[in-house]
Amino acid sequence: MHFFSDNSTPVCPEVMAAIAAADQADHGYDGDRWSARLNGAFSDLFGMQVHAMWIATGTAANSIALACLCPPYGGIMCHDEAHVVVDECGAPSFYTHGASLMALPGEGAKLSPGTVVERLKGIRPDVHQVPARAISITQASEYGLVYTPDEVAALGMVAQEHGLGFHMDGARFANAVAFLGCHPGDVTWRAGVDILSFGCVKNGGMIGEALVFFGDQAQARAAEGARWRKRSGHLFSKGRYLAAQLLAMVEGDLWLRNARAANSAAQALAGGAAGRLLHPVEANELFIRLTAQEAAQLRAQGFDFYDWGDGAARLVTNWSHDAASVQPLADALAALPA
């Protein structure tokens, strides 16, 4: 049983079925019947009129969102362990034509309003310095922590006061909402988020995430985003196969069901790993203290996962798990000699 990454898991059956159902002749690119339903489906989900489009990957979604919010000479406030900083080979710089990632510290890879405001104060308003133009946060964070509606709103307030765009990398947005039990609007548009990268692949999809644009400028930014999607080679010829996956996720509650399954599995593991947790477990990732010897013991029992530096490991649960199915690992963790 592996806990490498939610990327390592098969596609969930409902998504596979949706792909098969979309295997029909239709117009190319995003001119098909499935793509045409995206705005409506995501507007229903978020309880307001939004603009939504499929997009190949999380990196592309994040980068195009940031290109819509920040000019080349601007800066983007984000956590210094954010995926956009650490794991995208500089894609945001590519798409924004050289905007600066202004990396800030913060517990559990979460950004705090105070840190952002402090950094803003240090920027002289002259042409020599890069002006901040956007904030980007990850929900759930790179360490599996979740921003509450109030925490997002506090950052949204800072964004509004300083004229900054506000982007949310929601590669694990479903897990965050499942944890919070709130309405998806509570941690997005009601809290000031302008553009959301809505993750699907880690949550059971095959290929394709969504970009969701909120607010007054949603339409204009979505039009800009559509140009970037083509210009960057992300406008698939047969977009219906991506649209169908997204619709399968959000026209019902599959996105939440899958996330709840992964989250409950993570909680089960957290129970077994009490005393080892490097971060609270809120979504579907566990970061635990684990010696090389302990890791070897677990692997010998058939569990696999990635080491996370010296003496630590990361365990990621996914849609195909649940509390019961991962209990053997929870037990094995609990059984490790202290």
Place this chain on the structure above:
Amino acid sequence: MHFFSDNSTPVCPEVMAAIAAADQADHGYDGDRWSARLNGAFSDLFGMQVHAMWIATGTAANSIALACLCPPYGGIMCHDEAHVVVDECGAPSFYTHGASLMALPGEGAKLSPGTVVERLKGIRPDVHQVPARAISITQASEYGLVYTPDEVAALGMVAQEHGLGFHMDGARFANAVAFLGCHPGDVTWRAGVDILSFGCVKNGGMIGEALVFFGDQAQARAAEGARWRKRSGHLFSKGRYLAAQLLAMVEGDLWLRNARAANSAAQALAGGAAGRLLHPVEANELFIRLTAQEAAQLRAQGFDFYDWGDGAARLVTNWSHDAASVQPLADALAALPA
């Protein structure tokens, strides 16, 4: 029955089966078992050691190829009706950071060595002018014409003599090879091509094309290409679903069978459209004279297709057609009053 585009067609069954077979747990990105087989499969296909990778779309494939061959201050010789010029929203400029597309004329959207050489002569070798650094051609061309091995080799010779990289946009490469009946190496590496965008989606795939790197610099350029693929947000989390499609195409002869079916359908239509052809029919596209009234007549009989400016239409056949299945349209064309 529609002839809009080869993009409008369902995925062929063998590819669908390959996707289903790849629906297993494995490592993310391109760390899976299917991606690992690409170099071998394409080396077998081309009869030499190549480097191959999956890539989302033809636009991305073309752009990354050009970014590997041309610096930002360089120029790319291509036809002025080439897809890279006309239909990619400037993607090659985005990926190359502003390289110039040096658009040249040519019958049937084909580039000739003489035109290229003439243009090269007009460039002063000083820093004020943009130096040519690459040639890009489309096989089959945007009007469905095919470069023979000798024609490609003549351009390859020009490329070599002038130190230019040589890229081939092979969105319909299979159709070209099927028409020529040659070995795929004859119109690529044996003729001096450095990088090929190998098309699959128009030929029955769902999502994903291949970039194939030939020659001494193949490995270095593929490594560069792999960085661009990530940096542009094209490194899919679950790459196995793309790799599996490509393998289904090229580990057997599916790529050629599909192309032959489409080509034979095009020949059948060409028979019916004799006297109307704007270009010779070599691959799977027909460009024909057709008045608005004639178009309406055909549509009334259940055939659909795109108009191509005033008094003309484009008909595209695909893998799901064959000579027999399109005979009704051939007959309808032949039956139009002269």
Place this chain on the structure above:
Amino acid sequence: MHFFSDNSTPVCPEVMAAIAAADQADHGYDGDRWSARLNGAFSDLFGMQVHAMWIATGTAANSIALACLCPPYGGIMCHDEAHVVVDECGAPSFYTHGASLMALPGEGAKLSPGTVVERLKGIRPDVHQVPARAISITQASEYGLVYTPDEVAALGMVAQEHGLGFHMDGARFANAVAFLGCHPGDVTWRAGVDILSFGCVKNGGMIGEALVFFGDQAQARAAEGARWRKRSGHLFSKGRYLAAQLLAMVEGDLWLRNARAANSAAQALAGGAAGRLLHPVEANELFIRLTAQEAAQLRAQGFDFYDWGDGAARLVTNWSHDAASVQPLADALAALPA
């Protein structure tokens, strides 16, 4: 006596004196007393409130202007022999992050409204094609021809109707205005020009041109331009030495006096070269038929200039010439055996 280029000539004495007068302690960058006077001086010159800034070179001025008018995914309509196309090593693509130069034909390197409108019609309004966003013309043109106020206004009307920014490369703007005898506003803001590259170096300056922003968006675009100026490394530490040159030119009528001198010299030469002219002589450049043997004869008499392809030559007059001083060359041209 040489007629290579107006770049080859010394600085005119008034400009040298202005540089010496500015050799004082003051604040760095553009915080000095001279830079502070630019907006006022250029507003007086143009008869309206403009924003003006010094800028290193004509290439930088053109490129920054275009970056203020055209997004990376947009296109710029210009003549296919325009300096921005032919002689700037792709600088506009660098500054605009890959915008397309849409090169059009036209007699004497002049763009006509009809050609622009025709090209606009050919662009499909979808994300696959690059939308035009700006027009750029050169006044005087690369062949020394001058756009009349009506001609500029006709292009300005096209720009306005299609939502395009309108840039004028005025490397030889002074020569054009001197030829027309009009108010400088007549061929700029009154005719719809948004941004002007106002040339000084070819007209007797040492280092530095001006960017002049007109219209409602002048202030916002100038602020954007100021960022680009810094971001591209063009914000000189001691900007007063550039500002002083521009003020010397435009606070009096030096810019026109210098241009008139050059123009009158060109007219004198045109008189001698009657029958040889490849283009009408309107500003300070002559393009003439001249065999290699004839060129050699002239050079033997002490006149030098650049050949302009086979059987032709370019003669450029400058501020230090006048009709009398170039008469010897006029006579020598007239004396060549027919």
Place this chain on the structure above:
Amino acid sequence: MHFFSDNSTPVCPEVMAAIAAADQADHGYDGDRWSARLNGAFSDLFGMQVHAMWIATGTAANSIALACLCPPYGGIMCHDEAHVVVDECGAPSFYTHGASLMALPGEGAKLSPGTVVERLKGIRPDVHQVPARAISITQASEYGLVYTPDEVAALGMVAQEHGLGFHMDGARFANAVAFLGCHPGDVTWRAGVDILSFGCVKNGGMIGEALVFFGDQAQARAAEGARWRKRSGHLFSKGRYLAAQLLAMVEGDLWLRNARAANSAAQALAGGAAGRLLHPVEANELFIRLTAQEAAQLRAQGFDFYDWGDGAARLVTNWSHDAASVQPLADALAALPA
């Protein structure tokens, strides 16, 4: 008497004389007699064959150097208070097309080999992360500290071992060499530096710095740099006025004499400011503790300078100073009540 910045000072007489002497007709751009002497003059200065070119500003010099050393997907190790990070509006990102500035801490704005090596260890060698490709240091540092030959060489060794290019921002290189009393080669090519931004404007010049390329790849990189210089609009039409300034500086010892004068003035001030120094004084900048009240007292006596945050000030001396001429300020500093 002001101590704002070395940018605020007039041009030194020898440079003014050199400009006047270059006020002759010659070929444009860098085709003139002065530009032709740069390689030779800088080769003599550095005691090895180098390639040298004039360049408008320090920002342009740094950015073009980095563009020659680092690909768009690469990273540049530098101090987090480096000019390239803090004061260039993101110019290095513009020129490198989005390379990442990897900002590191270090006492006195100096980078240490240990910090660099530690950061290098944290980069996974996969396509998800940005690989380091260059180191950039400032000599003297942003706080006026000087790297010794051994310190530079230690970083040069790290660069060599890890395949990184090595750039030195020498805006105040003359002051550093004057302080060290070493040969200029000792802190550049002998220590592994690949490209030097050689500052002139702060040291008495009007407009123009030099880029100096060392080592095996000097010629190729200089050719690349020459393209960037044109492509970025920095190839001045009348380059002889820049070349003449550089030659005036380095064909004799003016560059060192000017720097020594500034340095000795700084030492004189340091004597008066004992007990207030925030950093050791090695070049021509002092950072001192100074209350608002004390600052007001000094200003009342006719001395001016910039505040440097709360309770601190920066004093910059320049070529027109010497120990004697700044003694009044030294005395005034010493006389401030403790």
